[in-house]
Amino acid sequence: MTTKEIGDFGEKAACRYLKRRGMEIVERNFRTRSGEIDIIAKDGSATVFVEVKTRRTKDFGNPGEFVDYRKQEKIMKTAVYYLGRDDVEMRFDVIEVLYRVRLGKPWVSEINHIENAF
Secondary structure, three states, X not given: OOHHXXXXXXXXXXXXXHHHXXXXXXXXXXXXXXXXXXXXXXXXXXXXXXXXXXXXOOOOOOHHHHOOHHHHHHHHHHHHXXXXXXXXXXXXXXXXXXXXXXXXXXXXXXEEEXXXXX
């Protein structure tokens, strides 16, 4: 699988997970010149901006650890652009998707949802 295919696989898994938790998926892969947001969802009155990190192993650390300060800044700037203002109830989450490959197909082995990650 290519990096893009792995990312798409993880984002789809994260969307299914969020829907099962009662959240509404508003948009995927929202892009501006300043950055990208993987998933934008509604959780009650809050707009939730979700960064998805998909990995096969934790050999180099938990996937969420790769959402560094620079990435957080880009996501926050893009979120304010998306909303048009910053006085709205919003939250920034990270979803870690770990997967395995069986018979040539990936399957989700673990999902970790970190609410209010930054």
